[in-house]
Amino acid sequence: MSVINFLMNNEYSRALFILAFFILFSKAFVYITERYVKKVAEKTKTGIDNFAIDSLKGPSYLFIIIIGIYFSVSSLSFLENYNKLVKGFFFIGIVIIATIIIARIVDAIVLKWLKVNKKFEKTPKLINRVINVTIYIISLLFILEHFNIKITPIIATLGVGALAVGLALQNTLSNFFAGLHIISDKPINVGDFIELDSNVSGHVEDISWRSTRLRTGSNNIVIIPNAKLADSIITNYTSSQKEMTISVQCGVSYNENLEKVERVTIEVAEKIQKNVKGCAKSFKPFIRYNEFGDSNINFSVILKVEKYGDKFLATHEFIKALKNAYDKSKIEISYPARKVYMAK
16 A cells, blocks of 8 residues: 555656556557457458558557656646646647558558559559648648647748749659649559650559659669650550550562462461460451562561560561461562663
């Protein structure tokens, strides 16, 4: 009893007791979360609850500690004259922690919504960044309002400052809004294979606030400013219909029988279409004569592949097989030739 009386009558020991109690409570909270709540979450089909628990565990632990420090410090008599200042500091700390918790909850909700909506499943991180910045701005305004700081003059000052900053950061802001335009208009998505009018091509890795990253076929990363990307002519090879036709250019001598050429070429193309990996098996290839060239009658052979990356192997195998077939059938592909007439 004497120990309990000492703790109750001595304000310093009482403050330490309160702080120790909240520390133990926070430890128990983490233990229960890890031992029971997380195991229940792991049994669910979606991983969004696991993500939420892992994200909120740290801020919640810190939130409990801050509350314990507040009650512990408030019990000390020598700080009564500074009570308003102490409350102000702890209010700011609690708002910051609460803002982090809210931001992470919103992240989890947005992530779940994007997973449910397939067309937004690969939407880049820029959306979450904009949402988080908005939440933190609202919390800052909430803190200013609590301390009776007039927001209107600050907003007016920020407006003038924003004009100067906007002029100084014109290119940066241009890239930022171009990134928002790309996300909202969706000409490309993360994971798409695209080609620009500058002959740069690759898979879209991410669309950030300033730039878009492409991973090229040689496994290099090309970083393109969003403003430049928004003004470019983009060929997007990834769409809801990923199959695409490819045109292989060929030519045969003027001395050849075009009916025979067509028959042999179609036979080779059909074998390639059925047997080469990545070719659309149900597609019927065809040829179209299109030009009287300098040395050959030129034509196009049309094949179809399942996706853009498959066209390289299909073209490679088709050219090899067609050359062998022409050699066996004695079909000539003429070398470039010129006839020179001498004037008398």
